[in-house]
Amino acid sequence: xxxxxxxxxxxxxxxxxxxxxxxxxxxxxxxxxxxxxxxxxxxxxxxxxxxxxxxxxxxxxxxxxxxxxxxxxxxxxxxxxxxxxxxxxxxxxxxxxxxxxxxxxxxxxxxxxxxxxxxxxxxxxxxxxxxxxxxxxxxxxxxxxxxxxxxxxxxxxxxxxxxxxxxxxxxxxxxx
Amino acid sequence: xxxxxxxxxxxxxxxxxxxxxxxxxxxxxxxxxxxxxxxxxxxxxxxxxxxxxxxxxxxxxxxxxxxxxxxxxxxxxxxxxxxxxxxxxxxxxxxxxxxxxxxxxxxxxxxxxxxxxxxxxxxxxxxxxxxxxxxxxxxxxxxxxxxxxxxxxxxxxxxxxxxxxxxxxxxxxxxxxxxxxxxxxxxxxxxxxxxxxxx
Numbered sequence: 001x002x003x004x005x006x007x008x009x010x011x012x013x014x015x016x017x018x019x020x021x022x023x024x025x026x027x028x029x030x031x032x033x034x035x036x037x038x039x040x041x042x043x044x045x046x047x048x049x050x051x052x053x054x055x056x057x058x059x060x061x062x063x064x065x066x067x068x069x070x071x072x073x074x075x076x077x078x079x080x081x082x083x084x085x086x087x088x089x090x091x092x093x094x095x096x097x098x099x100x101x102x103x104x105x106x107x108x109x110x111x112x113x114x115x116x117x118x119x120x121x122x123x124x125x126x127x128x129x130x131x132x133x134x135x136x137x138x139x140x141x142x143x144x145x146x147x148x149x150x151x152x153x154x155x156x157x158x159x160x161x162x163x164x165x166x167x168x169x170x171x172x173x174x175x176x
Numbered sequence: 177x178x179x180x181x182x183x184x185x186x187x188x189x190x191x192x193x194x195x196x197x198x199x200x201x202x203x204x205x206x207x208x209x210x211x212x213x214x215x216x217x218x219x220x221x222x223x224x225x226x227x228x229x230x231x232x233x234x235x236x237x238x239x240x241x242x243x244x245x246x247x248x249x250x251x252x253x254x255x256x257x258x259x260x261x262x263x264x265x266x267x268x269x270x271x272x273x274x275x276x277x278x279x280x281x282x283x284x285x286x287x288x289x290x291x292x293x294x295x296x297x298x299x300x301x302x303x304x305x306x307x308x309x310x311x312x313x314x315x316x317x318x319x320x321x322x323x324x325x326x327x328x329x330x331x332x333x334x335x336x337x338x339x340x341x342x343x344x345x346x347x348x349x350x351x352x353x354x355x356x357x358x359x360x361x362x363x364x365x366x367x368x369x370x371x372x373x374x375x
Contacts, residue, residue, distance in 0.1 A: 006362070013361050016311040017330035025212040025226050030204045033233045034197060 059129065066126045185249035193240050200240075204233055207250055210333045211257045214342065217327035218261035220316075228264050232257035251341045254334070258342040265320075307370050314364040318357050325353035326361075 026032075183202070191199035211232055216225035236243075236256050243252055296304070315323060321343075328339045329350070340347045 009362055009365065010358060012307060013311050013315070013358060014330050016308055017315060017327050018332065019308075020220070020312070020315065021213045021217045021327050021331035023212070023216060023222060023225075025208050025229055029208050029212075029226070029229070030201055033204050033230050034201050036230065036234055037197070037200070037237050 062126055063129050063131075066130045070130065186245060189240060189243060189249055192237070200237055203249070203253075207253055208233075210250065211253060213331045213333050214254055214257045214328065215261040217324060217331060218258065218265055224264060225261075228261045229257065231264075232260045235260065247341060251338050254338055254342050307365075310365055310368050310370045311361060314361040314368075315357075317364065318360060322353050322357040322360065325350050326357040329354050 185203065185206070188199045188203050188206075192203065208229065212225055212229045215228035215232070216222065219225050219228060232253065236253050239256070243249065315326065318326070324343060325339065328334055328342070329336070334342070336347045336350055340350050343350070345353075
């Protein structure tokens with residue numbers, strides 16, 4: 001029967017809403033719940049597993065991106081220096097020592113570097129996820145041994161003395 | 177004349193905390209319908225609602241020591257239930273299932289026999305069935321907050337205070353949502369031609 005007034009529609013709406021929430025759980029509901037409690041089961045939901053998988057995928061993607069970035073260009077951490085503080089490079093690469101040579105001089109640091117304030121960018125969190133750096137043999141080439149000096153012995157060259165020719169007077173000899 | 181002594185929820189909770197499983201079982205029996213219907217209001221499906229109700233009782237058992245008695249045990253339990261149901265509603269697997277599987281048969285078969293027994297003519301039965309379908313569709317088309325408020329209050333199992341505690345909103349907001357939900361549903365019925373003007 002079609003509703004004849006607004007109240008009738010309200011009643012119809014309420015009735016349908018009650019139908020949508022009507023019902024009872026199964027007769028064995030209590031037994032199921034108590035059995036799950038006894039087994040110390042967790043909530044039956046895929047949600048935690050999905051969240052875990054999604055988190056793992058995100059972490060993996062971040063690690064791969066961080067690796068790619070490091071292979072493309074060297075990373076320079078941001079440094080914010082207090083005004084007036086002396087500048088010094090933080091995280092500067094240590095000079096690679098030669099394999100068999102004298103040790104390289106340490107990087108110079110100006111006094112007062114302890115007053116410097118460094119702010120790592122958020123990317124440091126990404127860098128923290130990166131795998132440990134690979135240990136690679138140094139590519140430094142050992143300096144060549146000092147070459148032997150080229151010393152030429154002086155060759156004995158006999159002196160060539162040319163006796164002076166007697167002075168000749170062409171006029172006195174009548175040759176003109 | 178016999179008097180039935182009903183153990184208060186608080187006493188059952190205390191006994192359950194001391195390791196009395198039967199006490200918690202009694203709480204399960206006492207509140208299973210309210211818990212189930214709250215879950216059903218959020219999820220719509222009987223199977224999902226039963227799963228969520230079971231999860232809610234499991235969680236409540238684990239958190240029994242955190243129940244301080246500020247609110248009634250029923251309100252506390254219903255709050256846990258609602259959160260469980262909403263989490264399940266938002267779960268990706270549920271969204272996926274809704275995409276790949278046909279709609280569940282919670283659009284229960286109309287009580288044809290009961291309607292027929294009322295003496296309505298076949299035309300009236302068809303009209304009533306169409307109206308119910310239209311109302312059902314209009315309710316499902318509401319925003320989740322409006323739909324939840326309307327279904328919870330219409331189930332008849334909860335007071336406004338309990339509903340407000342479950343969904344975490346003030347009572348005034350709950351009442352407004354119910355009123356707004358009814359207004360929107362009636363507007364949609366009018367748009368669909370199911371209004372009082374048509375005979």
